[in-house]
Amino acid sequence: MPNRLADATSPYLQQHADNPVDWWPWGPxxxxxxxxxxxPVLLSVGYAACHWCHVMAHESFEDETVAEYLNEHYVAVKVDREExxxxxxxxMEAVQAATGQGGWPMTVFLTPDKEPFYFGTYFPPAPRHGMPSFRQVLEGVGAxxxxxxxxxxxxxxxxxxxxxxRAKVYGAGAGVLPLPGETDLHQxxxxxxxxxxxxxxGFGGAPKFPPSMTVEWLLRHHARTGSEAALEMAGRTCDAMARGGIYDQLGGGFARYAVDGEWVVPHFEKMLYDNALLLRVYLHLWRATGGEQARRxxxxxxxxxxxxxxTPxxxxxxxLDADSLDPATGKTAEGAYYAWTPEQLTEVLGAQDAALAVEMFQVTGTFEHGSSVLQLLTDPADPEAYARIRAALTEARGRRPAPARDDKVVAAWNGLAVAALAEAGALLDRPDLVEAAERAADLLVAVHLTTEGRLLRTSRDGRPGPNAGVLEDYADTAEGFLTLYAVTGDTSWLELAGELLELVLRHFTDEASGALYDTADDAEQLIRRPQDPTDNATPSGWTAAAGALLTYAAYTGSERHRTAAERALGVVSALGSRAPRFIGWGLAVAEALLDGPREVAVVGPAGEEATALLHRTALRGTAPGAVVALGEPGGDQVPLLADRPLLDGRPAAYVCRHFTCDAPTxxxxxxxxxxxALTD
Incomplete structure (x- = not known):
């Protein structure tokens, strides 16, 4: 009989709806x-694409004996960390502070007042490698x-x-921090x-995660300062990831991370946020260098x-999950959809092309049981053979059981996708990508925005979820809308971004210090109000909001928004030289602040090729955080476009800083x- 999770909008919670554990959703x-x-309360936190979450569920939460003990001695609460x-x-902050590590599934024991007192992550069904079994943990905590x-x-x-x-280290308790300057960025x-x-x-050793925010900062730093070291680190990292097993050489898109230091063997789950961010990184690398690989x-x-x-x-x-059914064994296995053996290649390609594929894609047993994740370490010597082999393998892989999909829609991650697709469509002459960005943005407006103008975190099948949006939802959705305005010139997106950012100022900002909280002031009160300026797999809500506020100020001339962005960026001066890998987005926004950012106003009749050419050129600019406004002459909806006439009757572009402009061109x-901007 299904438990209380059967009606959840979260696919992760629904995965546990038939467990014998008497799960409760998070709530009073x-x-x-x-x-x-x-x-006490057993809190178990995970997400749908998490491999070890599936393992622990199968080993322990589906076990009738374990479930009977758990139900008798605890109230079990299951949380989707993405919701x-x-x-x-x-x-997680408590787990990391207590144990020095974290991860999912996260297992925390709480008092009925939500206070944690014992922690862990994955626990095996029997004692192993110095870890107690889950049953032993339940009995010990119960005692x-x-x-x-x-x-x-x-x-x-x-x-x-x-x-x-810990909240006093940065944030409201730290007071107003100085703006980051040249010395901070150099350090x-x-x-x-x-x-x-x-x-x-890449940076550091195994495991290696795609350093999306860091590379974005390096590209901006190169654009502003001419630093060849910054461009080299960005370019070599992107090249290595693109050639490695972390990139799906057949279907495109990146896996969550590589378990090794050489980008060879991925942890196979493919996340929307990684791919939205990396799409934009490679687009910006192409914009900076014109490199064909980055464009591809x-x-x-x-x-x-x-x-x-x-989604429909x-x-x-x-x-997409890491695991899928392996037809050879009849069991689910991580990477079964993506890995190949030489024998499988021969079966699909024949002996001659299979021999080429083994060499081309490094099929040398890099994964498990003699299988390999495909790599492309050198450019194919025979492009026609590469295209033929790739097409055949792609078609054959399509007949394999596909990984399951977590089809909930998360506002923040869709905001990142909107920004990436809109910009890619404009720069690469792919209007279908811009249309996809607009449709996703329309869904966010129609389903995730409440009648009070507040954002909901998730939806599924067009049905809004119950959870309030957090800071990253507001910030990344505003970023998507601002990018859509830059690409389309449709002022409704600028207006919607402004409404979201007004809520950021009103409900997420500490008035005394300018620090930002991850939850609204009227959100559910937890044991502490979360607040973190550091990046994780996505830009921190704090610095993403700073970036959106700065962009909006550049369009509108609003000193209130610019001041809020500047105050929020003080944390970059505190953390930039100590932990640059973990505040990459803040460093990228700081580059924009030091550059102005530059404001480009393009005025001209809609549909005229000369207007379109200036607009495309403006979007290809590498000036950090540059904003692009597009409109008809005489328009007054966007302050940046006000009083910008044509130039001798021709479409014109104005390059400005703080609304002070160079001569139009x-x-x-x-x-x-x-x-x-590079020119064709």
Whole structure:
């Protein structure tokens, strides 16, 4: 019989709806029940594409004996971290502080007052590698709760106090911090260079995650300062990822991370946020260098989004699972959809082409049981053979059981996809990508925006989820809308972005310090209000909001929005030189601030080729964070376009900083020189 998760909008929660565990969704009812029964709460946090979440579910949560014990001694609460990033953030901080590591599934034991007192991640069904079994953990925690309740209360209180102290390191407790300057960015570049992998690209060792926000900063730093070191680190990292197994050489798109330091063997889940961010990174690398590989990767990643992640409603699903059914064994296995053996290649291609494919794609047993993840370490010597082999393998792979899809729509990640697809469509002459971005943005407006103008975090099948949007939802959705305005000239997107950013100023900002919180001031109160300026897999909501506020100020001349952006960016001066890999988006926004950002106003009759040429050139500019406004002469809806006449009757472009403009130009080449754009 299904438990309480059967009606959830989260695919992850629905995966547990038939467990014998008597799961509760997060909410006051679960904690009231724990209080009524006098038992602790077991909080289990994960997400639908998480491999080890599936493993623990199969080993423990589907086990009738374990479930019977768990139901008798605990109230079990299951949370989708992608639906409730605030819950995940608060308790993950506690897990990391207590154990020095974190991950999913996250397993936390709480008092009925939501205070954590014991932590872990994955627990095996039997003792292994020094880890206790899950049943042993349940029994040990239960004994402590029963026999040493005072000790449990003391631990819970100490952890809560420690979390409160951590909030003072940055944020409201730190006061107003100085703006980042040239010295801060130079020191950040030096610190980052010390962790750069000269041989394999990327930063640090295994496991290696795509450093999307860091590369975006490096490209902006190169554009502003001419730093060849910044461009080299960005280019070599992008090249290594594009050639490695982390990139799907057949279908496009990137896996979540590589388990090794050489980008060979991925953790196979494919996330919307990674691919939206990397699409934009490769697009910007192409914009900066004109490199054909960067253009190809951007297009293939865009096509992956449209083919594999687009939902019937026009939004984008969250992820594809790492696991899929392996027909050879009849069991699910990580990477079964993507890996190949030489024998499988021969079966599909025949002996001659299979021999070429083994060499071309490095099929040398890099994964498990003699199979390989495909790599493309050198450009194919025979492009026709490459195209033929790739097409045949793609067609054959399409007959394999595909990974499951987490088809919930997350506002923030769809905002990132809107920005990437809109910009890619404009720069690469693919209007279908712009149309896809508009349709996703329309879904966010129609389904995720409430009648009060607030954002909801998720939807599924066009049905809004119950959870309030967090800061990254507002910031990344505003970023998507602002990019749509730059690409289309449709002022409704600028207006919608302004409305979202007004809510950021009103509900997420600390007035005294300018620091930003991850949740609104009227959101559910957890044991502490989450607040984190550092990037994780996505830009932090804090610095993403700073970037959107700065862009909006550049369009409108609003000093209120610019001041809010500047105050929020003070945290970059505190963290940039110490942890540049974890505040890459903040560093990228700081580059825009130091550059102005530059404002490009393009005025001219709609549909006229001369107007379109100036607009395309403006969008190809590499000046960090440059904003592009497009409109008819005499329009007054967008302040940046006000009082910008034609030039001798011809369409014109004005390049400005703080609304102070250079002489207008009607020449695209002249405009390109002013904003660092490559010309065809």
């Amino acid at each position: 009812e679960a904690f009231d029940e724990a209080r009524r029964r006098g038992v 409730r990033p605030d819950v995940d953030a608060v308790y 402590a709760w029963r026999d040493r309740r005072d000790e449990v209360a003391e631990v819970a209180g100490r952890i809560r106090a420690d979390l409160a102290d 950040a570049l030096l610190a980052l260079s010390r962790t750069f992998d000269d041989k394999h690209g 990767i951007a297009l293939e990643t865009a096509e992956f989004l449209l083919r594999d992640l687009r 409603e026009g939004g984008f699903a969250s992820a 009607a020449d695209a080449a002249d405009l390109a020189g002013k904003i660092g």
